[in-house]
Amino acid sequence: MEQASSNTPEQEATSLSETERWGSLITGGAMVLTGLSQRSLRGALLALAGGSLAYHGATSQKSLTQQVTEATGLDKSIRVEKTVTILNKSPEELYRFWRNFENLPTFMKHLKSVTVLDNNRSHWVANAPVGNTVEWDAEIITEQENHLIAWTSVDDAQIDHSGFVRFQLAPPGRGTEVKVVMEYSPPAGIVGATVAKLFGEEPEQQIGDSLARFKMFMEAGEIATTDGQPAGR
Amino acid sequence: MKAVCWHGAHDMRVDTVDDPKLTNPRDAIIKITSTAICGSDLHMYNGFIPTMQPGDIVGHEFMGEVVELGRDVKNLKVGDRVIVPFPISCGHCFFCQRDLWSLCDNSNPNAPMVEKLYGHSPAALFGYSHLFGGYAGGQAEYVRVPFADVGPMKVPDGLTDDQVLFLTDILPTGYMAAENCNIQPGDIVAIWGCGPVGQFAIQSAFLLGAERVIAIDRIPERLQLAKEKCGAEVINYEEIDPGEALKEMTGGRGPDACIDAVGLEAHGMGLEGFYDKVKQSVRLETDRPNVFRQAIVACRKGGTVSLAGVYGGFLDKIPMGAAFNKGLTFKMGQTHVHKYLRPLLNRIQAGEIDPSFIITHHLPLEAAPHGYDIFKNKKEECIKVVLKP
Numbered sequence: 001m002e003q004a005s006s007n008t009p010e011q012e013a014t015s016l017s018e019t020e021r022w023g024s025l026i027t028g029g030a031m032v033l034t035g036l037s038q039r040s041l042r043g044a045l046l047a048l049a050g051g052s053l054a055y056h057g058a059t060s061q062k063s064l065t066q067q068v069t070e071a072t073g074l075d076k077s078i079r080v081e082k083t084v085t086i087l088n089k090s091p092e093e094l095y096r097f098w099r100n101f102e103n104l105p106t107f108m109k110h111l112k113s114v115t116v117l118d119n120n121r122s123h124w125v126a127n128a129p130v131g132n133t134v135e136w137d138a139e140i141i142t143e144q145e146n147h148l149i150a151w152t153s154v155d156d157a158q159i160d161h162s163g164f165v166r167f168q169l170a171p172p173g174r175g176t177e178v179k180v181v182m183e184y185s186p187p188a189g190i191v192g193a194t195v196a197k198l199f200g201e202e203p204e205q206q207i208g209d210s211l212a213r214f215k216m217f218m219e220a221g222e223i224a225t226t227d228g229q230p231a232g233r
Numbered sequence: 234m235k236a237v238c239w240h241g242a243h244d245m246r247v248d249t250v251d252d253p254k255l256t257n258p259r260d261a262i263i264k265i266t267s268t269a270i271c272g273s274d275l276h277m278y279n280g281f282i283p284t285m286q287p288g289d290i291v292g293h294e295f296m297g298e299v300v301e302l303g304r305d306v307k308n309l310k311v312g313d314r315v316i317v318p319f320p321i322s323c324g325h326c327f328f329c330q331r332d333l334w335s336l337c338d339n340s341n342p343n344a345p346m347v348e349k350l351y352g353h354s355p356a357a358l359f360g361y362s363h364l365f366g367g368y369a370g371g372q373a374e375y376v377r378v379p380f381a382d383v384g385p386m387k388v389p390d391g392l393t394d395d396q397v398l399f400l401t402d403i404l405p406t407g408y409m410a411a412e413n414c415n416i417q418p419g420d421i422v423a424i425w426g427c428g429p430v431g432q433f434a435i436q437s438a439f440l441l442g443a444e445r446v447i448a449i450d451r452i453p454e455r456l457q458l459a460k461e462k463c464g465a466e467v468i469n470y471e472e473i474d475p476g477e478a479l480k481e482m483t484g485g486r487g488p489d490a491c492i493d494a495v496g497l498e499a500h501g502m503g504l505e506g507f508y509d510k511v512k513q514s515v516r517l518e519t520d521r522p523n524v525f526r527q528a529i530v531a532c533r534k535g536g537t538v539s540l541a542g543v544y545g546g547f548l549d550k551i552p553m554g555a556a557f558n559k560g561l562t563f564k565m566g567q568t569h570v571h572k573y574l575r576p577l578l579n580r581i582q583a584g585e586i587d588p589s590f591i592i593t594h595h596l597p598l599e600a601a602p603h604g605y606d607i608f609k610n611k612k613e614e615c616i617k618v619v620l621k622p
Contacts, residue, residue, distance in 0.1 A: 085327075087325070087326055087327050087330065088325065175327070205345055208345055209345055212344055212345070215339065216323075216339040219323060219326050219338070219339055220259075220324075220325055220326070220339040220340075220380070221258070221259065221305065221325075222257040222258055222259055222305075223257075223342075224257075224321075224341065224342045224357065224379065225257065225342055226342060226366065226367050226368055226369070227256065228254060228256060229253060229254075229256070229369045229377060230234070230236065230250040230251040230253055230290065230369055231238070231250060231286075231288040231289060231290060231369065232236065232238030232240070232246065232248030232287075232288035232289075232290065233238075233286070233287055
């Protein structure tokens with residue numbers, strides 16, 4: 001599932017009921033993106049984190065450029081939601097592997113590296129077309145041990161990026177469901193198409209591919225490949 | 234090494250290519266001693282399988298000797314003689330764990346491509362297009378076998394290559410087609426197609442308790458083999474209408490089960506056959522489902538139609554009204570080869586089956602293009618070609 005929304009991530013006032021509302025959306029069984037509607041994913045994640053969280057996100061005033069961009073609908077963010085089921089691995093095991101973000105490039109082809117800076121902060125380097133890279137610092141917004149990790153890029157990142165991964169038991173004997181929801185928003189003055197260029201033409205396929213490879217690695221112990229095999233050409 | 238490479242419709246070449254290398258920890262490299270051309274290879278040969286690239290190494294029926302092992306393969310030794318199932322299966326996913334090996338979740342690196350077409354991706358297959366994984370196949374001197382700790386089975390001493398080679402695909406395929414018919418005492422089974430899979434389906438139907446088997450084809454030597462070697466009654470569909478004949482031969486009831494051992498390139502007769510041929514040739518229809526249609530109409534009420542022949546895309550004019558109102562059951566799918574290896578090997582060892590009877594040609598690997606030609610065009614009374622690298 002991939003869709004565009006016209007929201008700019010921003011901090012939104014949170015109340016207890018809002019925390020509950022986003023909480024049940026993010027941890028429930030429905031399509032997260034459908035439920036989000038016009039709300040930004042980042043906003044929902046921040047609401048879920050509630051007032052109790054010591055998250056120091058952007059609070060700065062919007063620039064004039066940003067306001068114009070929003071008004072003209074040029075700030076389309078890209079949103080992706082993908083889910084796989086992994087057999088014979090508990091939510092705990094999968095959470096633990098994922099929580100060490102430095103493991104992610106093992107199965108996320110587009111990531112060059114992730115460096116963990118401290119318990120909440122990490123530095124991400126992604127491959128972009130024509131040999132370029134995109135870099136940003138990400139910070140954990142909220143997390144529930146063995147269940148949920150939500151993160152967002154910090155201020156003045158080249159790309160505004162938020163997401164969460166959720167590990168949830170499937171029905172008995174069916175393993176663990178792993179859901180990833182991500183949102184890429186263009187920084188002020190950059191149109192959505194540029195985001196697509198930076199992250200490849202099909203973010204949905206990129207995330208789907210990454211999850212399929214995560215599943216291969218966890219279930220089969222290796223990632224299926226035909227790289228380097230012979231052919232008559 | 235030498236390998237048979239697809240270069241386009243009706244253009245198979247024996248090229249010199251690099252040797253395969255171990256890539257993943259569960260890989261093995263096999264030196265091939267025997268490899269066969271399958272009826273489903275003809276779909277590629279005839280240009281009906283999408284996502285082939287010139288230079289792709291083909292072949293999915295092969296066996297040989299282990300020459301190299303990845304660090305995680307503990308159950309095989311260098312020098313072991315093995316047969317290799319044509320689906321590539323990880324052994325650990327939901328489907329492998331339930332013996333549904335051809336539906337493995339984890340072997341197809343190109344799964345997203347298939348998901349767009351089918352919703353979900355089945356297992357990758359050796360040498361059978363990029364849609365099905367893009368793995369180099371086994372019509373070659375060497376092949377890389379992924380998940381070698383769960384796929385290849387050691388061959389006991391005393392059995393020849395010709396006796397066990399077809400465990401890799403067509404023997405289990407014929408057997409599963411018959412097993413899917415849920416044969417009960419007194420059942421009459423009709424089988425369209427007397428190629429290698431059809432012949433094995435006839436034998437399997439009898440092994441599973443069929444009272445009678447009626448086989449349908451148009452090639453005299455294939456009908457003769459079905460009759461004399463496998464004990465089937467036969468119908469030449471160029472001489473009589475199989476629908477009429479089947480009804481008369483089954484007391485008006487219709488066969489209890491029908492097996493389509495032909496698939497997407499069926500040769501239709503008359504106007505219907507012309508319609509499908511034209512539509513397929515201009516790509517309005519991807520498959521020619523004449524046999525499937527006939528089977529639905531011929532089958533007795535409440536019976537089973539079992540598909541062993543391959544379908545890949547979209548089918549036209551399927552008589553769903555007949556299927557629905559007669560309460561038919563459809564069973565189908567790529568064969569879960571791994572599941573059948575041991576039980577069918579046991580039957581071979583016990584002398585119940587000797588699959589080598591279908592082989593009409595042994596050729597050197599270099600003669601593969603000739604092998605494809607005679608197999609496709611039924612020249613030299615060709616039924617099955619085994620290549621020797």
